[in-house]
Amino acid sequence: DSGVTQTPKHLITATGQRVTLRCSPRSGDLSVYWYQQSLDQGLQFLIQYYNGEERAKGNILERFSAQQFPDLHSELNLSSLELGDSALYFCASSTRHVYGYTFGSGTRLTVV
Amino acid sequence: EDQVTQSPEALRLQEGESSSLNCSYTVSGLRGLFWYRQDPGKGPEFLFTLYSAGEEKEKERLKATLTKKESFLHITAPKPEDSATYLCAVQVDTQGGSEKLVFGKGTKLTVNP
Numbered sequence: 001d002s003g004v005t006q007t008p009k010h011l012i013t014a015t016g017q018r019v020t021l022r023c024s025p026r027s028g029d030l031s032v033y034w035y036q037q038s039l040d041q042g043l044q045f046l047i048q049y050y051n052g053e054e055r056a057k058g059n060i061l062e063r064f065s066a067q068q069f070p071d072l073h074s075e076l077n078l079s080s081l082e083l084g085d086s087a088l089y090f091c092a093s094s095t096r097h098v099y100g101y102t103f104g105s106g107t108r109l110t111v112v
Numbered sequence: 113e114d115q116v117t118q119s120p121e122a123l124r125l126q127e128g129e130s131s132s133l134n135c136s137y138t139v140s141g142l143r144g145l146f147w148y149r150q151d152p153g154k155g156p157e158f159l160f161t162l163y164s165a166g167e168e169k170e171k172e173r174l175k176a177t178l179t180k181k182e183s184f185l186h187i188t189a190p191k192p193e194d195s196a197t198y199l200c201a202v203q204v205d206t207q208g209g210s211e212k213l214v215f216g217k218g219t220k221l222t223v224n225p
Contacts, residue, residue: 002155033212042217043156043199048210056206090155092213101146101213103155 003027004093004104012110018079021107025072025093031055032074033094033101034066038087049074081111114139114204118216125223128189133219135200136182143211144203145183147176149196150218156199159185190223197221 003026013019025032034046036059045058049068060066063081068074078085088108092101115138125131137145144163148156160169162178169176173194175186185198197220201213 002157004155031210035215043201043213043215045212045214048206048212050210055208055210056212058212088153100158100161102158103148105155106153108153 002102002104004091004102006089006091006104006107008107009105010108010110012112013081015081015083015111017081017111018077019081019109021076021078021089021091021109023074023076023091023093023104025074025091026102029093029095029102030072031094032068032072033092034060034074034076035090035092036087037090037106043090046076078109083111085109086111114202114214116200116202116214116216118198118200118219120219121217122220123222125187125190125221127191127223127225130186130188130190132187133185133198133200133221134182135185135216137200137202139202139204139214141205142202143205145178146201146203146213147174147183147185148199148201150199151196159198187221190221192223192225195221195223 005024030051033048046060048056066076088106090106092103094101147159150156160176197218199218201215
């Protein structure tokens with residue numbers, strides 16, 4: 001157990017639907033990073049939050065959004081889902097000035 | 113644009129046959145280089161962080177080294193349980209004053225008994 005908790009582990013949904021992925025960071029970590037992993041693209045950075053504020057954006061589609069709550073857990077919202085959104089979505093957390101990133105076990109999203 | 117290239121894409125070894133994985137990078141400002149191990153369907157598991165050229169770190173049968181343009185992950189006398197995908201990532205600055213990891217596509221290692 002890495003200390004980073006992601007739910008659900010698996011999600012199957014239809015095209016056009018909206019889903020929410022949840023991440024609880026390791027205790028004490030203020031930063032949360034979201035990554036998408038598909039077979040052909042590898043791990044792609046989506047977005048980062050630090051203590052409730054958005055700090056960096058990567059290759060995140062406009063249909064996707066995220067937020068970090070006061071208790072530091074984060075949610076990634078994916079809407080108007082397409083077949084190509086099927087992937088593993090990982091959350092990682094870190095503590096500022098301590099250069100380590102701990103990953104959760106991921107959410108496997110399948111869009112049918 | 114920050115880029116990380118790993119080679120080979122896949123590597124098959126016999127148990128006990130040592131080898132090296134390569135990670136070359138082109139970044140505007142390297143803050144650190146990370147190696148992760150990923151098993152199928154699981155999240156990346158941290159192995160090493162290297163910060164400066166010439167630095168080396170070891171853990172069991174793994175040794176990571178860093179130069180100004182690339183990093184190597186040396187695997188000595190591998191065992192079947194070392195089979196996994198090994199990911200290299202560089203830590204770079206973002207416009208918001210934060211940092212992120214940029215990953216390579218990984219090397220899938222298979223060690224046959």
